[in-house]
Amino acid sequence: MYIIKLNAIDSTNTYLKALASAKLPKDFTVVVAEQQTEGRGQMGTLWQTEIGKNLTVSVFKKLSGFKVANQFYISMVVSLAIINALKTLQIPQLRIKWPNDILSADKKICGILIENVIKNNEFQGSIIGFGLNVNQKYFDDLPQASSMSTLTGVLYNKDEVLSKILKQLQFYFKLLESKKYEVLKTEYESLLFRKDKPSTFRTSDNAVFSGIIQGVHKNGKLKVWTEDEIIKSFDLKEITLLY
Structure with missing residues (x-):
């Protein structure tokens, strides 16, 4: 695992995409930024974050030969990895709001943006970006947003949180590489926000x-x-x- 720490960047995903366009980064290359000036969410939305309070991270995962038709399993893997890391920190009532927002007590605490690297019609890997609200307390005009600290009253060590997430990512990607598709899908569906309601x-x-x-x-x-x-x-x- 190779970790690049930056003070400020437009977007960690954009940074990794630039690296990948020249040469594929090493498997599990991780980019962490204290400040993102142009963080992005699903469908072009902006990800708002207070400097130094949260985790803004992108991870490159090599997936040579992976079938493009199975790419949603990557989203499942990332969602499950983050949720299971947060469970070890006693974050309450964790759910996945389709397709991959992470909620705690019905409040959004994490957004995920996955951008796949495909060259010559072949899958090369995935750039997995996530923004996790860790110690931020106030969210202007975002009534559905919250943070780990707001929900529990605990001030978290961001490096420790990141370490737990990266460990879970490695575990769940091993399941994916072992083609445990039904195992992943069953666990993902069990955590879907408002399923069967x-x-x-x-x-x-x-x-x-x-x-x-x-x-x-x-x-x-x-x-x-x-x-x-x-x-x-x-x-x-x-x-x-x-x-």
């Missing part, structure tokens, strides 16, 4: 409907039992789960 969704054209999350397909699409008693599948761009 009536929930409200908004479509991309702003229509609102009710349904019950049943699970996910291996391609990452969400399975929702809808009001007309049909199980429908939705992509990330098609619906948003409302709190």
